[in-house]
Amino acid sequence: MKRTIFQLKFLTPALIAGAQPKTVGQIQATAELREASIRGLLRWWHRLLGYDRASEERIYGAAAGSSGHASGVLIRILDAPTPIVEPQSAHDLDLHPQGGIVEYLAFNLRWDKGKANKEDVRRSALPAGTEFHILLQAGRLTEADWTTLLRTMEVFSWLGSLGTRSRRCFGALTLLSKDGQACQRPTLWNSILGNQNVEARIVPGKEAREWRDLFRQAGSWLREQRGIVANKNLLFGTAGSRQRIASTILLRPDWVDDRFTLLAIGRPTDLNQTSLATLTYEPLPESSDL
Template identity: 30%
Template sequence: MKTLFDGTMEIITPCFCAGADQSKAEIRAPSIRGELRWWFRALGGTRQLEAEVFGSIKVTKGERVISENQASTLIVRVSDLRKTGAESGQMPSNHRFFVKTRLDSGSAAMIPAGWSFRLQILQAKHTSCDDLIDFAVRCFMTLGGLGLRSNRGLGAVQTMTKQSDFQSLENDLCSRGFEVFTFPVQQSALDALVVLEEQIKSFREQEGVQKDSNNAMGFVQRRKRHASCLRTRPLKMENETFLPIMFYSEAAMGNVTGLRSKLKAHFA
């Protein structure tokens, strides 16, 4: 058994996450596994490697076996969720509008910023892509997000990050087909979220990218709806300031035609 991570994760922005009981907020191991899977894919992991790492079920086509049952090699444990700093449920107005109906109806529960939890990520057996697993865990530790609107900076979780550590991670991400954009450091996570939303609004207005009313933060092309290709979040630095970050990967971009060049030209 190999320990990939065993430490404290801090909740940087309000986290809207729950299990079977939608009125009770909790950090769930399956949600973290899902986030690790996203990073694994975005970093270039193939379906075959993904099945080796995260497990798969037996799939047949006629008499031919497409894939066999495989158990996941990763074990995720969450414990000790507790308040460790000043609580904050603050978020920009567009986020409040999105979650308001869910909060009013009791169908969403929030863990405020200022809480933390213990996270253990273990690897049960060796795989053919251990380096990629390590990199996915490293990305989650710094740029992870959980729950509603995590692509837009809510539910941001991380370990304490030094500027030099992030610069190293940024370089490694760019070598894997990511584009990473940063903006001036802010004094609070709320201010960083506002900066990021203003940047996206400016991009939409200047580049003529439509906003779908049914998927307010997604991009629409030729009347086909896509989940947003962008991820944004504040990164808490060691001096208690917050760096607004925006990033996307070639893998996550998929077939959204023409958007890649527009994003790079606008934010670079």
């Protein structure tokens, strides 16, 4: 039986609902980490890293009629994190409208414009600094598929995020340990991505000691980019009532040398349409260098 335990931590608050996301008054209920969410994100990172459909189905299962089969991996959250008891608004998290934060990073926490009293929208949350453990266990996966799963989990743990607005700095994760052994932060993010279809680029001049300060800088940068990029809705998404488009560029904090920096993750063709186009990078190492 193959098994590995990952210890993760949220660098920023995670806006996460549970199995019953609404309560009386339509306020988000208590935050709850769910294995199904982890499994879905691992599938997403599996595809982003360039692995094929066949290995995805062997590892995570398939629901293709009579040919469908169960997943080859058991995923368990070993310790349920303690949520913030009261659902949080932008003001509860000290994310005031100034600086573009609410409009550009926490769009779904902005004031409800349909109410005369400008009532805050509230969502359940896990606070920054929350730690938890994830168990991966498999009995019938080949060594090759198990290695693929572990690599995908490591990339997700370093560069992934959970919850709503996870492409806009919320719910950013970092990896603390694997099977009790402390993990060292990679020095080159592109070396762990290991392919030419996606890159992680540091946004110059954006760093802070506190995550709220970095959020302000990230909101300012995003607002600036939406003003200069031609196809801004395709790159940064739109939440219009008629058409909703997800952003192709993921913004998330990175913690290094006791400070936060800002990463932009996406396809090189998309990143090159922003102010990050002038940055140059070394050729990516092979994925076996992870």
